[in-house]
Amino acid sequence: MRLRHSRPAVLLGALVLAASGCSAAVSGAAAGASDDAATLRLAETGEYGSLHPLEYPLGITSKLYDGLVAVGADGVLEPGLAVAMPEADATLTSWTVRLREGVTFSDGSEFDAQDVVAAFDAVRDPAVGSWMAADYEMVEQVTAIDPLTVRFDLAYPYAGLPARLTLGIPASEALGGDVVGSPLASEPVGTGPYVLAEWRKGESMTLRAREGWWGGEPQVRTIHLAFVADENARAQRVRSGEVDGAQVSPRIAAQIAGSDGLELVANSSGDFRAISLPVTLPFFADPAVRVAVNLGTDRQAMIDGILAGHGTAVATPFTPAQGDAFEPSAVFAHDPAAAAALLDDAGWAVGPDGVRAKDGVRFAFTLMYFAEDTLRRDVAQAFASDMAPLGIDVALEGVDRRHAVTAMDEKAFVLGGGDMPYDPDAQAYRQLHSDFAVFDEDDAYSNPSGYADPDVDRLLDAARTEPDPAARSALYRELQTVLVANPPLVAVFALEHTYVARGLDDWDGVEHVLEPHEHGVAWGPWFNVQDWTRR
């Protein structure tokens, strides 16, 4: 820019700055120089809508709020605001949680059992409008036994409760009204390791380590998050050294890692992609056909091609991340010949136009994906081209969210799963149980295939009420063998979420974590940044 031309413009700029920038300047100055080793600068995938813990249970709110239970290294649940993991009675219907003493909220108020009761009452209250209400339908009552003890009474035995207690607990006084109107959306009051120092809407957010956090004083004092929705712009910012890390797709991560001091960090996840097979379509009513479609899908080619290798083939909504509950032998080989033979046996013969048909019905269906989601689009395209040589005609349709739910019963859909992978029940129950098989637009993503199998129902119900962890895992492993014999969908892969980061070597305590569907820089190597110590 030539100064000669822009002098009046600079004056104008200074005026506008004076008008709009003063409030920001006060808190911004305290954030410190960007070369400070205790400052972490990250490029986030986009603006946050809200910091309300009843809207975002994990992710960035986990820096501002603590749950009774926390997600630890490798995705193992550990006590957070609870002194020990929740204890259930023999029937699994009554759970007792003992709380940490001397914990305070960022506004200085004391944390106690009433705050826990208020949070779990609010998340279940339809008037509050939390999208997670259905996840807590088993909770009948939450009671404060004394200031440091809370009891959860459940409507039915439920072994997966600890994973649901990761909900961030806000100060009960701050918890008023519904999630849309709540001041918590932009003024968080939690017990977490960081507090919100500044939020420049549309541009960035700065978190500052909190004095007197119960878990110690975080050594990373400042976290600066720049909102950069465009992935290329994000990659450029990391490369230019303006930020220390970002979440990027595997391909871009592989391209830029290794240079500019950047390393690639990949975390496994419960985040899977699958294709629903609506049983209302005549061909998918037959389990043998659903097996054939699974055998015809080349999962490894999709992983190599779409994810640059950063993924794991899966045959069911269970992923290796489920540990003991994962059955490694429950897999589908890629075997187009066997698939074709199964289809022949089922009476779906290849017609003159190359497409199979039976009793005048062509084996042709529509596969929907979210139009803006390139990953799902790629999965849909790969699946359609795998099906073509089998004589199955798959038409692709990019749709918006509104349309997806209205057509879920008659069109296949590329699903995303795994919003709560820390318990197998949360990962799979709603996807598979026949209670959710009847199509309902308000609940279209639960059991989208309309699948019903009494054995599957029995095993799901037995596993959620089984108090012994080993016996519970055995039930889930058995379930997966049933699912391979009678598949509800084509589970394709579980993703690895990929990040580029620099400077991790300066710190001890950088761990891997198992990530849910949701991800961003609150995850990756930074998920436990509050526990890092300088090397």
Added chain:
Amino acid sequence: MTLISDTGREAPVAPAPGDGMPLVAPAPRGAASGRRVAVLRLVRRRLLWAAPLMGVISLAVFALAAASPTDAAAAFLGARDEFTGGAARASVEDVVTGAHGAGAHWAEAWWRWASGLVSGDLGVSTSARMPVADVVAARLPWTLLLMVLGLALGAAVAVPLALIAARQPHGLLARVLTSGLWALSAVPAFLVAMGLMAVLAVGLGWLPTGGLTDAGAAVTPGQVGRHLVLPVLSVALAQLPWITLHLHRAVTAQLRSPATEAARLRGVPERQVLARHVLPTAAVPTLAIAGARLPEVVAGSVLVEEVFSWPGLGQSLVSAALAQDFALLAASTVLLSAVAVLGGLLADLCLVRIDPRTDPDAL
């Protein structure tokens, strides 16, 4: 892009002021005050028109947004939509559409919005989760700063370019310049922005790649200035072609006009011919078009804001449209329309000032 017709109105190319005649004619006193009254009449007429126009525009925004297939609850939930089970989704819908106005009939929602407006209440944005007035106050200055600087820089570069090209209209330079500008006008603004970022920020490391300031740094003129360079360059490059090409055409015509020839014949130095006779007259049609093109400038800077994470109004306008955020959508649309109306008025006032033969009552 066509030169004139895209504005919807052809600017009158006024006859050149005669040789020796000062730019603003020293008209008799009575005529001067009559002219001032006419200008005031023009301003009043435009502003009186603006009020019903804004009303109609806001009504149309509410009606169109209500007719769009976007679902407020799905937009509110975003990616979480997929994990929201049964009854929970219904209660989210109640909360989003009920208490916050999106559920009412659009005319009713408009009436509520419009009557709030009268008492100074712009309503609450459901996508930004704060009062619309706060969103606008925080973001509009940044958008204006970007637009004004971008336009100013574009114009500042366009003038010499147009003059150079017009001096020898069939010269190599002119041909390279005009064909280059035509090509540039076809490149989308965000591509220009990405290219600038790749070269100047990542490749050469001279400038930051985006944001308002360095990570966590205070909002100081120095910081913002550095971060402004690339976005402003992008906006300027997007505006440069049409300004230059318009100006070039007008200057070329003006250079050959009898009045200019007459001035030259009388031995007026070439510099003075350009500065006093050619440029002001050539600026008239360009200015008229500039007023009408302002909305396009605003729209173009939305993408630039996105690429450089510039916290302007453009970003929130897009999210408001996607989220059925009536209040924010209507406010931003009306504001941007007001910018266009005022910009048009401003351009006409300049016209009246530059060219004494313009009749304010006819504008």
